[in-house]
Amino acid sequence: MFDVDRGIYVVADGLGGHGGGGEASRIAVNSLTELLRDANFGAATLQDSILKTNELILTHQKSETHLANMRTTLVVLWIRDDQALWGHIGDSRLYLFFKGKLITQTKDHSVPQALVQAGEIELNDIRHHEDR
Structure with missing residues (x-):
């Protein structure tokens, strides 16, 4: 998913061997895009947003027993003016x-x-x- 106007590009690849990989990737993409949309640009903001997204996925796992093993990889690129920040989890x-x-x-x-x-x-x- 991407928001070109705000310079947000997110790719999440749910792990197919684990139940709910697609759901985990959907949560990751939507959460990060929303958290970064109007946030102050900076490495700490990006890191906090990734951690909050992880907590959201973990909370969803606990509330939906059939998704207890959902997993996803993640890569996010955030661009403002002439600066770029990125973060990733897994092998994306x-x-x-x-x-x-x-x-x-x-x-x-x-x-x-x-x-x-x-x-x-x-x-x-x-x-x-x-x-x-």
Whole structure:
């Protein structure tokens, strides 16, 4: 979802293997878009909005037992004037296209990414890792 006028771009990918992934992603997108819409631009505001969105999903999980395992990844880009802020959860990524090249702006929150950072596997091995 995006709000071009306010520079808000949100992508959430519900985890298909868990009941309610679609619901979790819907809550995440709607909540973040609403929280940021008229907020003061800043890193603390973005972080607080992501945390509030997480709390909203957790509250929804507790109130709907069939959604107790709902999960989603998230990436949000917030642009004002000549500044951009972003945040993410999970393995949804943000890229910058610059001078004909894609440059990754985020690192996955995953076991394989931790293994890459520890030097135990190569970056190209993430796609086929069993814990991806």
